[in-house]
Amino acid sequence: MIIEMRQGATRKNIETVVTKAKKLGLDVQLNQGVEKTVIALLGSNTGEIPTETFEVFPGVEKVVRIMKPYKLASWESKQEKTIVQVGDVKIGGKEIIIMAGPCAVESKEQIIACAKKVRDEGGKILRGGAFKPRTSPFSFQGLKEEGLEFLAAAKEKTGLLIVTEVVAPEDIELIAQRADILQIGSRNMHNYRLLEAAGKSKKPVLLKRGFSSTKEEWLTAADYILREGNPNVILCERGIRTFSNATRFTLDIGIVEVIKKDSHLPIIVDPSHAAGYFEYVPGLAKAAIAGGADGLLIEIHPNPQEALSDGPQQLTFSDFSRLMVELKTIAQAVGRII
Numbered sequence: 001m002i003i004e005m006r007q008g009a010t011r012k013n014i015e016t017v018v019t020k021a022k023k024l025g026l027d028v029q030l031n032q033g034v035e036k037t038v039i040a041l042l043g044s045n046t047g048e049i050p051t052e053t054f055e056v057f058p059g060v061e062k063v064v065r066i067m068k069p070y071k072l073a074s075w076e077s078k079q080e081k082t083i084v085q086v087g088d089v090k091i092g093g094k095e096i097i098i099m100a101g102p103c104a105v106e107s108k109e110q111i112i113a114c115a116k117k118v119r120d121e122g123g124k125i126l127r128g129g130a131f132k133p134r135t136s137p138f139s140f141q142g143l144k145e146e147g148l149e150f151l152a153a154a155k156e157k158t159g160l161l162i163v164t165e166v167v168a169p170e171d172i173e174l175i176a177q178r179a180d181i182l183q184i185g186s187r188n189m190h191n192y193r194l195l196e197a198a199g200k201s202k203k204p205v206l207l208k209r210g211f212s213s214t215k216e217e218w219l220t221a222a223d224y225i226l227r228e229g230n231p232n233v234i235l236c237e238r239g240i241r242t243f244s245n246a247t248r249f250t251l252d253i254g255i256v257e258v259i260k261k262d263s264h265l266p267i268i269v270d271p272s273h274a275a276g277y278f279e280y281v282p283g284l285a286k287a288a289i290a291g292g293a294d295g296l297l298i299e300i301h302p303n304p305q306e307a308l309s310d311g312p313q314q315l316t317f318s319d320f321s322r323l324m325v326e327l328k329t330i331a332q333a334v335g336r337i338i
């Protein structure tokens with residue numbers, strides 16, 4: 001961490017900063033220039049110290065971090081890429097993993113129909129919310145426990161693995177009995193007790209990016225799960241809020257490349273929630289594969305017009321089939337397989 005003192009900062013100002021740094025167990029290097037003093041703070045835990053610790057002191061102009069605020073998610077703490085193995089599916093390897101299914105589990109017939117479609121098209125994981133985090137309390141909140149039973153039935157019929165959302169720490173035990181991957185949604189990315197509980201469960205976790213979160217906040221949220229001794233975290237970009245209202249959210253394709261540079265964790269993309277409309281989903285899905293994503297999370301529905309949530313963005317089975325054919329070609333073009 002580098003602390004730049006203001007021009008004219010007094011010796012007492014400098015001493016206060018140095019004393020505080022020493023109290024925190026940091027080594028201090030003082031660089032006294034003609035006009036300004038710059039203080040370098042060294043120590044293995046500087047990434048954990050908030051910049052405000054020093055910004056509050058009189059005479060301090062600027063505090064700049066050198067260490068990244070996230071640790072366990074970064075290449076600094078692990079040098080090989082994380083491959084999350086769930087059953088015999090590997091996420092983060094050469095194969096691009098397709099996870100698809102409805103926004104919400106609505107009935108046994110609906111989820112089994114989706115599961116068969118996903119399996120037949122080469123998808124490996126079935127998605128479907130049993131516990132739904134809805135913007136309005138008056139909207140359909142999911143079938144909850146019954147939805148989990150239906151997911152289990154679909155798994156039994158097709159052999160697909162299950163990813164489903166957890167919205168509260170107290171539900172994790174129940175959901176973990178049925179799910180292979182726990183999904184933490186965009187609205188809960190900052191729910192630190194939930195992240196810790198998901199970490200403790202030791203189940204693989206699909207961590208969606210908060211729709212107004214920076215890369216640092218996202219990777220630091222991943223650290224909460226990793227710190228509990230759960231290495232199986234899969235990141236999922238699902239669009240962020242920007243000034244553009246052309247699509248429901250703005251898919252940040254660039255983050256895929258940036259995450260690969262900064263983190264060993266696999267990253268997949270959810271084109272459905274970013275698009276908000278079925279016609280835009282295929283284009284975003286293809287862009288994500290071309291852009292290096294390790295997988296996709298796509299919403300499909302036997303009859304989107306009757307869907308209880310997110311109808312406009314869910315693909316029909318025939319649109320999904322067509323998309324899967326195109327995705328396979330793109331995967332091959334970028335040296336991957338589906």
Ligand code: PEP
Binds near residue numbers: 103
């Ligand atoms: C979902 O995948 O069903 C969902 C609610 O997504 P998000 O958390 O990205 O809004």
Ligand code: MN
Binds near residue numbers: 310
């Ligand atoms: Mn949805």
